[in-house]
Amino acid sequence: MKIIKYPNKNTWSELLKRPTQTVNDIESTVNQIFEDVQRNGDTAINKCTSLFDGADLQSNLVTKQEIEEASSKLSSELKAAINQAKSNIETFHKAQKTERVSVETSIGITCWQEKRAIQKIGIYIPAGTAPLFSTVLMLAIPANIAGCKEVVLCSPPNKDGKIANEILYAAQLCGVTKIIKVGGIQAIAGLTFGTETIPQVYKIFGPGNQFVTVAKQLATKYGVAIDMPAGPSELLVVADDSANASYVASDLLSQAEHGTDSQVILVSTSENFINEVETEIKTQIKVLPRQNIAEQAINNSKSILVKTNEEALELINDYGPEHFIVATKNNNFYVNGIQNAGSVFIGNYTPESAGDYASGTNHTLPTNGFSKAYSGVNLDSFTKAITFQNITKEGLKNIGNTIELMAEAEGLQAHKNAVSIRLKDIIPAQAGISNSKTE
Amino acid sequence: MKIIKYPNKNTWSELLKRPTQTVNDIESTVNQIFEDVQRNGDTAINKCTSLFDGADLQSNLVTKQEIEEASSKLSSELKAAINQAKSNIETFHKAQKTERVSVETSIGITCWQEKRAIQKIGIYIPAGTAPLFSTVLMLAIPANIAGCKEVVLCSPPNKDGKIANEILYAAQLCGVTKIIKVGGIQAIAGLTFGTETIPQVYKIFGPGNQFVTVAKQLATKYGVAIDMPAGPSELLVVADDSANASYVASDLLSQAEHGTDSQVILVSTSENFINEVETEIKTQIKVLPRQNIAEQAINNSKSILVKTNEEALELINDYGPEHFIVATKNNNFYVNGIQNAGSVFIGNYTPESAGDYASGTNHTLPTNGFSKAYSGVNLDSFTKAITFQNITKEGLKNIGNTIELMAEAEGLQAHKNAVSIRLKDIIPAQAGISNSKTE
Numbered sequence: 001m002k003i004i005k006y007p008n009k010n011t012w013s014e015l016l017k018r019p020t021q022t023v024n025d026i027e028s029t030v031n032q033i034f035e036d037v038q039r040n041g042d043t044a045i046n047k048c049t050s051l052f053d054g055a056d057l058q059s060n061l062v063t064k065q066e067i068e069e070a071s072s073k074l075s076s077e078l079k080a081a082i083n084q085a086k087s088n089i090e091t092f093h094k095a096q097k098t099e100r101v102s103v104e105t106s107i108g109i110t111c112w113q114e115k116r117a118i119q120k121i122g123i124y125i126p127a128g129t130a131p132l133f134s135t136v137l138m139l140a141i142p143a144n145i146a147g148c149k150e151v152v153l154c155s156p157p158n159k160d161g162k163i164a165n166e167i168l169y170a171a172q173l174c175g176v177t178k179i180i181k182v183g184g185i186q187a188i189a190g191l192t193f194g195t196e197t198i199p200q201v202y203k204i205f206g207p208g209n210q211f212v213t214v215a216k217q218l219a220t221k222y223g224v225a226i227d228m229p230a231g232p233s234e235l236l237v238v239a240d241d242s243a244n245a246s247y248v249a250s251d252l253l254s255q256a257e258h259g260t261d262s263q264v265i266l267v268s269t270s271e272n273f274i275n276e277v278e279t280e281i282k283t284q285i286k287v288l289p290r291q292n293i294a295e296q297a298i299n300n301s302k303s304i305l306v307k308t309n310e311e312a313l314e315l316i317n318d319y320g321p322e323h324f325i326v327a328t329k330n331n332n333f334y335v336n337g338i339q340n341a342g343s344v345f346i347g348n349y350t351p352e353s354a355g356d357y358a359s360g361t362n363h364t365l366p367t368n369g370f371s372k373a374y375s376g377v378n379l380d381s382f383t384k385a386i387t388f389q390n391i392t393k394e395g396l397k398n399i400g401n402t403i404e405l406m407a408e409a410e411g412l413q414a415h416k417n418a419v420s421i422r423l424k425d426i427i428p429a430q431a432g433i434s435n436s437k438t439e
Numbered sequence: 440m441k442i443i444k445y446p447n448k449n450t451w452s453e454l455l456k457r458p459t460q461t462v463n464d465i466e467s468t469v470n471q472i473f474e475d476v477q478r479n480g481d482t483a484i485n486k487c488t489s490l491f492d493g494a495d496l497q498s499n500l501v502t503k504q505e506i507e508e509a510s511s512k513l514s515s516e517l518k519a520a521i522n523q524a525k526s527n528i529e530t531f532h533k534a535q536k537t538e539r540v541s542v543e544t545s546i547g548i549t550c551w552q553e554k555r556a557i558q559k560i561g562i563y564i565p566a567g568t569a570p571l572f573s574t575v576l577m578l579a580i581p582a583n584i585a586g587c588k589e590v591v592l593c594s595p596p597n598k599d600g601k602i603a604n605e606i607l608y609a610a611q612l613c614g615v616t617k618i619i620k621v622g623g624i625q626a627i628a629g630l631t632f633g634t635e636t637i638p639q640v641y642k643i644f645g646p647g648n649q650f651v652t653v654a655k656q657l658a659t660k661y662g663v664a665i666d667m668p669a670g671p672s673e674l675l676v677v678a679d680d681s682a683n684a685s686y687v688a689s690d691l692l693s694q695a696e697h698g699t700d701s702q703v704i705l706v707s708t709s710e711n712f713i714n715e716v717e718t719e720i721k722t723q724i725k726v727l728p729r730q731n732i733a734e735q736a737i738n739n740s741k742s743i744l745v746k747t748n749e750e751a752l753e754l755i756n757d758y759g760p761e762h763f764i765v766a767t768k769n770n771n772f773y774v775n776g777i778q779n780a781g782s783v784f785i786g787n788y789t790p791e792s793a794g795d796y797a798s799g800t801n802h803t804l805p806t807n808g809f810s811k812a813y814s815g816v817n818l819d820s821f822t823k824a825i826t827f828q829n830i831t832k833e834g835l836k837n838i839g840n841t842i843e844l845m846a847e848a849e850g851l852q853a854h855k856n857a858v859s860i861r862l863k864d865i866i867p868a869q870a871g872i873s874n875s876k877t878e
Contacts, residue, residue: 077844078844078845078848080841081840081841081844081845082845084545084838084841085841085845087544087545088544088545088548088550088838091542091544092542092544092550092552095540095541095542096540096552098537101534101535102534103530103531103534103799105526105527105530105531105798105799106523106526106527106799109527109793109798109799111527111531111798111799111800113531113535113800113817116777116778117778118811118812119778119779119811120811129850130848130849130850130851131848131849132849133845133848133849134845134849166848202811202812203812217660220668221656223668223807223808223809224812225809225812225813229659229662246860247857247860247861250853250856250857250860250861251857253853253856253857254851254853254854254856254857256853257851257852257853257854258851284853284856284860288852288853288856289850289852290850290851290852290853294853335827338555338825339555339556339558340558341825342825342826343825343826343827343828344825344826344827344828345828346827346828346829347829347830348861349830349831349832349834349835349861349865350828350829350830350835351842351857351858351861352857353842353846353851353854353855353857353858354548354828354830354835354838354842354858355826355828356842356846356854357841357842357845357846357854358838358841358842358845359544359548359550359828359830359838360542360544360545360548360550360828361550361826361828362826366823368662369662370662370664371823371825372557372558372559372641372823373557373641373642373663373664373823374664374823375822375823375824375825376824376825376826378552378824378826380819380824383814384805384810384811384812384813384814385814385815385817385819386777386780386781386782386783386810386814386815387781387782387783387794387800387801387815387817388774388782388783388785389782389783389784389785389789389793389794389798389799389800390785390786390789391786391788391789391793391798392788393788395788396788396789396793399523399527399793399797399798401520402519402520402523402524402796402797403790403792403793403795403796403797405516405517405520406517406520406521406524406572406573406796406797407792407795407796409517409569409570409572409605410569410570410571410572410573411568411569411728411729412569412693412696412697412729412792413696413727413728413729414689414692414693414695414696414723414727414729414733415693415696415792415795415796416792417689417692417693417723417727418686418689418690418692418693418790418791418792419790419792419793421685421686421689421723422686422689422787422788422790426788
């Protein structure tokens with residue numbers, strides 16, 4: 001890691017800069033596939049699947065038999081692990097349910113807010129070197145708790161036309177209603193427009209490569225919502241001499257193995273600790289199967305030495321990390337002061353991988369500094385808040401004149417009239433006055 | 440209004456289609472101004488303000504003196520009205536505060552979720568024929584309750600370099616921290632990149648014309664969040680013979696006066712009622728100052744006659760109206776069954792204009808069918824949910840093996856190691872087993 005000692009505040013923004021991604025050259029490909037899928041439906045989908053995934057499918061739809069086979073092939077240990085993770089994720093996301101918020105704002109005026117499930121959602125699960133079935137849990141479980149009616153999962157098939165057993169098992173376990181063998185841009189296009197086999201959905205969730213990311217962005221232009229904009233995964237650790245250097249090194253490496261573009265940052269008030277972590281990384285990295293990837297990511301990463309906890313916190317809030325591990329003598333200072341982070345891991349026995357898999361929190365989190373404005377995926381991501389109001393005659397009497405005055409000041413006479421015409425029936429005498437203003 | 444009787448379900452999607460907007464020709468203008476503002480800051484801003492608003496300003500910033508003058512020029516009646524509205528909006532949005540959600544998902548594993556304010560937000564308020572100061576209340580009040588540190592309001596100046604008194608009064612009343620005389624694309628670009636006078640923000644709220652809408656969309660590409668995609672305002676009323684035709688007509692007209700592209704739909708099981716509303720509209724429209732606009736909107740609008748409440752509800756959920764008025768014999772049926780709507784107005788004495796101004800609910804709502812996936816603006820729009828977790832040694836013992844198994848199945852060895860290296864210290868005997876798997 002590059003060690004940066006006591007950087008001046010005016011160098012922070014350069015220091016904390018994420019690598020910018022150029023998406024312009026991808027956009028035309030994405031546009032083309034969207035147009036093709038919109039026009040030709042499954043024919044376009046199948047053409048893409050053949051071209052990009054090398055699979056020629058009789059049918060996109062995963063059958064009940066395939067799911068049963070997948071389940072029978074997993075070890076009972078792994079199934080038990082998935083079940084334990086599911087139980088914790090369920091517990092934490094069920095706790096996020098909010099009751100109807102109802103208030104009488106003035107006498108006779110009752111306003112309330114209720115969350116209702118998004119009826120149709122899509123979940124995208126990438127394939128690649130390993131099956132990311134943990135993301136199935138993170139998205140399908142809260143969708144189910146929220147009450148989404150249609151939960152459509154898309155994942156690219158391998159050359160033999162199969163989706164990984166782990167993904168199929170997790171999907172049926174967590175209540176996915178339809179599993180479709182389709183990946184990449186064409187999957188997002190299918191969920192956006194709907195095809196003969198892919199249902200059109202209202203919101204698309206899930207990670208993916210640059211093509212999928214740009215495709216999700218384009219989907220929003222067609223009125224489909226997305227979970228959040230995506231970027232390479234990130235971890236920032238703040239730690240001091242009270243922390244364990246080998247633990248911190250293992251956490252930094254767990255982030256670094258994700259990809260060569262992973263962002264890993266260590267912030268510390270202790271130069272000695274930074275050096276210890278350096279040494280530990282060199283030892284631990286040697287035995288990793290993904291050593292090459294981790295090495296490149298670590299080479300681009302930074303250890304930042306700062307003078308005080310206050311300075312560290314300010315720098316961290318400037319950066320807004322996706323994952324934030326706190327292992328210091330004064331954890332509460334950071335926990336209370338953090339404003340911009342996706343998820344916070346506190347203490348020596350709380351590795352990021354706990355939240356990645358099984359502690360209960362969601363691992364779909366804002367990268368790229370988006371934690372300054374975006375939440376990670378949570379139960380509310382699968383609902384929308386609708387407001388309701390019921391006004392009695394007395395309520396309208398209380399508030400009518402205020403509405404009339406404000407509408408008039410905004411030059412919206414018909415808005416005023418909608419109140420005046422009712423007030424006239426409620427309080428005939430006053431309505432005369434009100435009407436005289438109208439004329 | 441066009442009367443459509445008992446339309447077949449397969450015609451609904453055509454029937455309920457919103458007019459599509461073409462934005463491609465606007466995009467290049469928006470891109471140009473963004474580039475200019477990013478490169479040249481206030482110089483670019485001032486050039487645009489001179490060109491588009493016809494104002495040559497010494498300074499963009501609204502002064503304390505201007506705010507005091509504005510306040511002194513408003514009538515005490517209007518101020519009292521604004522204050523009553525503010526009080527109701529505050530009451531309803533304060534009630535939306537959520538407590539920390541904390542759960543021990545398994546023994547030794549504590550997960551919690553907390554909402555923290557978005558630190559810097561921008562509010563855009565359009566000018567035009569009348570000052571939309573009610574939107575200042577709807578955005579600045581919840582921003583303040585949430586605890587946003589910087590609340591920057593941008594609104595275009597008139598030719599004399601002034602912002603309307605009502606907007607300035609509402610802004611200072613609701614805790615806006617900075618008011619800037621800048622409008623259109625250049626305002627959104629300024630809030631996105633920051634200039635010498637305009638602070639860079641994390642999220643931009645507020646309505647605007649097509650240029651502002653496309654600019655907000657572009658801002659998201661630069662990492663700035665927005666409240667929601669915007670489209671022309673909409674109202675759908677479901678009403679039967681128990682409703683008052685003149686009230687319903689006044690509500691439809693209040694929507695129609697917004698703009699010629701406003702969407703107005705009446706759904707009813709009663710042909711007689713539809714005809715009564717038609718007659719009422721013809722009478723009421725004559726006296727409106729914005730009669731021309733309302734007439735064009737009404738001509739494009741639809742009265743849809745359906746056979747049953749069930750059919751009506753299905754059609755309404757298909758459409759997903761921004762505003763939804765329910766005035767029937769069976770209001771509860773609609774209130775319980777509505778899945779897709781921005782805000783619901785119940786009964787004969789609850790006109791949409793109550794929610795537009797003063798009842799307490801927010802009037803920044805999803806149009807264009809976005810209510811299928813988006814909430815209207817609410818307190819949570821100004822916060823993000825951050826998750827936290829703290830795991831004890833015992834907690835990691837409980838969950839460690841599950842994490843190891845899942846990480847291994849996903850091919851992420853370093854994720855597994857981050858747990859194994861800790862378990863080795865906690866339970867040395869078991870760690871031997873765990874390590875043997877690693878090698």
